[in-house]
Amino acid sequence: MRMRRHAKLHTLLFLFIMLMIVLIIATLGKLSFYLYEKEIIQSFAKNRQDTLLQISDSLNTYRERVENLASLYKENAYIQEKAILGESAVDQKAFSRTIADLKKVIDQSLFFPNLNYDLQILFDNGLFYSSDASYLEGLLKLPKETWFYQARRQDHDSFWQSNIAYKTEQGKKNVVSFVTLLRDDAQQSIGFILVNVDERDFFQVYSRIIGDQSIIYLIDHKGQIVSHPIDTMIGRFFYQMEKFNSFFGDRNWSQIQKSEKEYLFSRYLSEGSPWIVVEEIPMALITDPLQRTANTINLLTSLLLVVTLLFAIIFSRKISRPFEVLAESMNSAQKGDLDVHFKEMGCHESRNMAINTQKFVLRINALLDELKQKEKAKRISELDFLQMQINPHFIYNTLFTIRCMVDLGLEKEASDTLDRFSSMLKKILRIDAPMISIQDNLDYLEDYNFIMSQRYGSLSFVYEIEPGLEHVKILKFILQPLVENSVYHGFSNGVEKDSNICISFKREEAQMVSITVEDNGCGISEEQLNRLDTRESGSDTQHIGLLNVRKKLDLYYEGKASMSIHSEKNVGTRIEILVPLQQEETDENTHS
Secondary structure, X not given: OOXXXXXXXXXXXXXXXXXXXXXXHHHHHHHHHHHHHHHHHXXXXXXXXXXXXXXXXXXXXXXXXXXHHHHHHHOOHHHHHHHOOOHHHOOHHHHHHHHHHHHHHHHHOOOOOOOOOEEXXXXXXXXXXXXXXXXXXXXXXXXXXXXXXXXXXXXXXXXXXXXXXXEEOOEEEEEEEEEEEEEOOOOOEEEEEEEEEEHHHHHXXXXXXXXOXXXXXXXXXXXXXXXXXXXXXXXXXXXXXXXXXXOOOOOOEEEEEEOOEEEEEEEEOOOOOOEEEEEEEEHHHHHHHHHHHHXXXXXXXXXXXXXXXXXXXXXXXXXXXXXHHHHHHHHHHHOOOOOOOOOOOOOXXXXXXXXXXXXXXXXXXXXXXXXXXXXXXXXXXXXXXXXXXXXXXXXXXXXXXXXXXXXXXXXXXXXXXXXXXXXXXXXXXXXXXXXXXXXXXXXXHHHHHHHHHHHOOOOEEEEEEOOOOOOEEEEOXXXXXXXXXXXXXXXXXXXXXXXXXXEXXXXXXXXXXXXXXXXXXXXXXXHHHHHHHOOOOOOOHHHHHHHHHXXXXXXXXXXXXXXXXXXXXXXXXXXXXXXXXXXXXXXXXXXX
């Protein structure tokens, strides 16, 4: 018959490794997409820098127009002349009228088309002008510690001041002011010229670039928001500049968390500009175009992972299961179950291991069986030896008792005693089975007890047996040493009129039989009880019979039987044996 070939272990492992390679490729694909996504974000961020550059250029153009306008007013000869006048030479009405006419001429020129602004002039000699009276009223009431007066200490003659808010007839107005200082020959500040531009005009410069979800706004170098799509945000010191700069490091864009959402955070600062252009775009706006591709890749990767996992499970199971079964069988054998069967499963190597292990266990089992047979034979010999032991003193005393009866003319008693003694010897010699019924044990014991009663006339024996236990099998002749112990040691001080020995048999739970031999003799000392409990056979020659009974129980019942001794001085001794319940079977060797 041709043997079926099985896959080699290294072949299965090779297939498993191939599957792992597929898994690695899938993982690398996922990683590649992740890196591609990062590249897309970087590319998008760089493109937004171009957009912010356009915004910055537009704002710079607008800023330069405002600064040129302020320079035109500052360099006007009339304004310079009036700024240095003494307070006594001031003509406020003529000054306001002349400046208003000058503003009309400038506004109508081709140099500043469509430039909406308010003009405020405030000189130390008391002259002032405002194209917006409501703003001028607030300007004249400014306390000395505000920026307006602190500006005198500026090193520069002009600067931008962000977010000056004041009330108008239409409501609150936020303006961005370009402040120009006029100085005298001693370089002391003698007045201000303010060109105020509505913040909404700044917003119009870049509002057309703002998308549906992106936010573009301006901040100054102190972190204050100069212009924002949301009016309530204007004027807030939204950032600490140190923390603001830490977002970016050496780049002009970063990813941040805001309101539990992720944003692309970008900035642009042109040289010489007083403002930083900032943009916030939700990352979802950037990654949404990639999401469909990502979902497809994720789906394919997931399917590939599932397939790889299934194949990995199948192949690993095919590899490991035979060894698991082999290990389970070996554990059973290690625990003593040498009848275990080692299944031939899996690859060539695992099958060879199962076959060889099975042969090894069978060999061990054969050797153990051989050893058990030898041990059993030895144990039977020990049982037979112990069983055949009869106290020589008992034989001598029995024969001496018979002789005395004959000398006294008690032929009938002598004959009965001799018959009982002969019956005992027959049972010992002719019953070969180690287990006999309780009734047969009692028949033997009655012969023994009859002989004892002839020697100790006042000693009586009581038998109590639970119905149904007569045919239960126990060790043969195991009762005689217990009764002998009670006779010789329980009544060592003499037999009284009420001296008795009770032998009882009761059924216990868990299929056990209780055998009790109890006397009302003098009892056993505590020291002797301790020696008997420790099973020191050589330490107490007086109770050799009890120690032999204990050995016989251990040898035959293999730990399932027990013997306990309870004794109280001058009250009596009670010996109890528990043995497994075994019903009698038909045995030709049981009876003589």
